[in-house]
Amino acid sequence: MSALMRGGLPLFSFKGIKVFLHWTFALLPAYIAIMGVSDGGSWHDILTEIGYVLIVFACVVLHEFGHALTAQRFGVRTRDITILPIGGVASLERMPEDPKQEFWITVAGPMVNLVIAGIAFIALATSGVDLLTTDLLNDLEGWTGLLTFLLAANLSLFLFNLIPAFPMDGGRILRSALGMWLPREKATRIATSIGRVLALCFVVYGLYSGAFTLAIIGVFIFMAAGSEARMVQQKANVLALRVGQCVRRDLIRMAPSATVQDAWNAMTLVDHHVVVVVDQGLYRGLVLKEDLRAALAQGSATAPIAHLTQHVPSVEPEQPAMVAYQRMVHEGHGAMVSTDQIHGLGVVLRLDLEKALGAIGPTAPAPR
Ligand SMILES: [Zn+2]
The missing domain is CATH 3.10.580.10 (CBS-domain)
Structure with missing residues (x-):
């Protein structure tokens, strides 16, 4: 699966880390355009919506660089960052087995979104917008509208990624926290079980509510949790092998x-x-x-x-x-x-x- 999820159109490279746009990403603006046209929306609205989606993905790229650059500090290379319609993937060469290192590498991603949200919040607050009484998502246009969008999008990214659905960030944070007390294999097993239950919830809720992206994310999480658990188990078996x-x-x-x-x-x-x-x-x-x-x-x-x-x-x-x-x-x-x-x-x-x-x-x- 991971091989399928990597590569695509090369966008740029920063600190030796290449960023690719996966070919399936093209489905996203196409989907927005088709939905917009069928709803009778103007091209101006459609392009604005695509623009907002691209802003979200720019934040996703920054999030992935949060992981990748922190990993670099621990001597772990990142092969590349690939942007998929369901989010970004930073392909680290390996995830350090030291729970503290895994913790910091993982936390760094959501923290980037929290920092962007914080900057947007401060910018809004200093621009004279009354944050308590304004209907932020509907009343604002221009710069303040953009800042509000950045605030909302990054807070959502921050909170969504903290859901402990291993191997999503929240799940990794959970595993690394458990790993400080338990053997890695056991910590992974617990995090994987929770991750799979949550992934199933994503799928069921996504199908039920029509949020198909969420359902697809659920399927990916479910599969990824399984393959990571197998890998850790295999390694534990190997380490337990006697002469x-x-x-x-x-x-x-x-x-x-x-x-x-x-x-x-x-x-x-x-x-x-x-x-x-x-x-x-x-x-x-x-x-x-x-x-x-x-x-x-x-x-x-x-x-x-x-x-x-x-x-x-x-x-x-x-x-x-x-x-x-x-x-x-x-x-x-x-x-x-x-x-x-x-x-x-x-x-x-x-x-x-x-x-x-x-x-x-x-x-x-x-x-x-
Ligand atoms: Zn992340």
């Missing part, structure tokens, strides 16, 4: 006197990556596939595997797979042994850990 779950026990065992060619043949026959060297029942070390391949390339096919035997470190089955993997990368091991009382000798391959841990991908964009 014992990645151990290989169907091992090829050979004597140190076996030749490189024999070991290679045995290994390729069953698609293994390691040979356990055993001398009179005692474990001596491992021979790795890449070492055999190198020895064959050097013409040492008849040499015994004894000289290729490595004494790799051993690792507890209870250790987190992530920790073991980082150690392998750091110390340059292709495999480690892991022995437990019940199963005896096992081997953990870096290759296997890489595959199992690979589920941790970059985080999805942060919509709205």
Whole structure:
């Protein structure tokens, strides 16, 4: 979904962040024009209405820059900002896992709208408009009308975004607040459940009242909440993975006197990556596939595997797979042994850990 929601007509770029107008955005002025013409409205009114909508979206762009520029301060790049007819999407490279950083990045968006509303309010108040007695939305024209519109639009954007429908801003603020006390995974689960209920309310209310944009936003929130929850869950599963779950026990065992060619043949026959060297029942070390391949390339096919035997470190089955993997990368091991009382000798391959841990991908964009 996120890929579909990105890109379009490039508008401008600020601080290295490109702003795109999604092609579906064209539907919005088209819809306003069609509705205006069918209602018998004048072109002046239609163009004024389109102008007001564009002002709202300019505020949405500023809102997204609030997120993006705050993220930049925490060292998180924003790939781009895309403007859709239902709002803006700042595609952050990742959302920081530190709840405090997520909190500030998220809060910055609505705060931009609050600041614009505040400026409009002050400008109105100092221009001599009596804010208490004037029917603001109907009585005012020209500059004061525009300021009133800015005030109303930005207050609406501020309040709407604070609805805790994860992954909308309010939902993210909720998750980051929960995340200060709970594990991220649990905080996400709670925020997602609330978000989905609210998203359904948006859809039902939107269809019932004819506010179709709200219904569409509800559908997007519902889907986005699901995909974000899955991602966090997947990551939590990966982090919970233990070495014992990645151990290989169907091992090829050979004597140190076996030749490189024999070991290679045995290994390729069953698609293994390691040979356990055993001398009179005692474990001596491992021979790795890449070492055999190198020895064959050097013409040492008849040499015994004894000289290729490595004494790799051993690792507890209870250790987190992530920790073991980082150690392998750091110390340059292709495999480690892991022995437990019940199963005896096992081997953990870096290759296997890489595959199992690979589920941790970059985080999805942060919509709205
Ligand atoms: Zn936002």
